[in-house]
Amino acid sequence: MEIIFIxxxxxxxxxxxxxxxxxxxxxxxxxxxxxxxxxxxxxxxVKFAIEWLKDKIDKPFFIDDSGLxxxxxxxxxxxxxxxVFKTLGNEGILKLMAGVKNRKAYFKSVIGYxxxxxxxxxxxxxxxxxxxxxxxxxFGFDPIFIPEGFTKTFAEMTTEEKNKISHRGRAxxxxxxxxKENLI
Numbered sequence: 001m002e003i004i005f006i007x008x009x010x011x012x013x014x015x016x017x018x019x020x021x022x023x024x025x026x027x028x029x030x031x032x033x034x035x036x037x038x039x040x041x042x043x044x045x046v047k048f049a050i051e052w053l054k055d056k057i058d059k060p061f062f063i064d065d066s067g068l069x070x071x072x073x074x075x076x077x078x079x080x081x082x083x084v085f086k087t088l089g090n091e092g093i094l095k096l097m098a099g100v101k102n103r104k105a106y107f108k109s110v111i112g113y114x115x116x117x118x119x120x121x122x123x124x125x126x127x128x129x130x131x132x133x134x135x136x137x138x139f140g141f142d143p144i145f146i147p148e149g150f151t152k153t154f155a156e157m158t159t160e161e162k163n164k165i166s167h168r169g170r171a172x173x174x175x176x177x178x179x180k181e182n183l184i
Contacts (some may be wrong), residue, residue, distance in 0.1 A: 005028065006031075015162070042108060090141060127147040138157070
């Protein structure tokens with residue numbers, strides 16, 4: 001079975017391929033730009049994107065939208081995480097968090113799969129924002145996010161380690177469970 005993953009993010013692609021390869025599902029990357037609406041929830045962004053993409057792609061496909069939600073910043077950057085990463089980066093978030101004692105944060109991933117209908121799968125991982133960047137693996141905000149129960153950042157974990165506990169890993173797990181029950 002082949003499923004198209006609409007993403008330009010090679011890190012997300014690697015995580016998805018690593019997760020689905022043992023199931024015999026081949027993930028094919030397509031880099032297709034689509035509009036990302038300004039919304040309060042990741043689910044709204046994903047559903048809008050699928051509606052926009054569904055007539056442009058003739059095979060089942062999925063997209064992922066993820067965000068870092070920081071409690072002390074009232075959920076910022078949240079749905080704007082990709083833009084904030086491009087403009088402020090990890091250094092900018094660390095500057096915003098300077099002197100802040102409450103470091104609680106969570107990552108959320110929403111996967112939208114389209115096969116004639118829209119199916120939504122979610123994953124959340126709680127954690128905290130570190131005080132410095134650590135690690136060279138992963139991507140995005142991984143070097144500053146420490147998942148609950150760990151001392152390593154996501155950027156200090158292998159893809160396999162991260163997939164077992166990450167927000168995207170949890171969303172991919174829900175997606176794969178649905179695939180097994182409905183398609184495979």
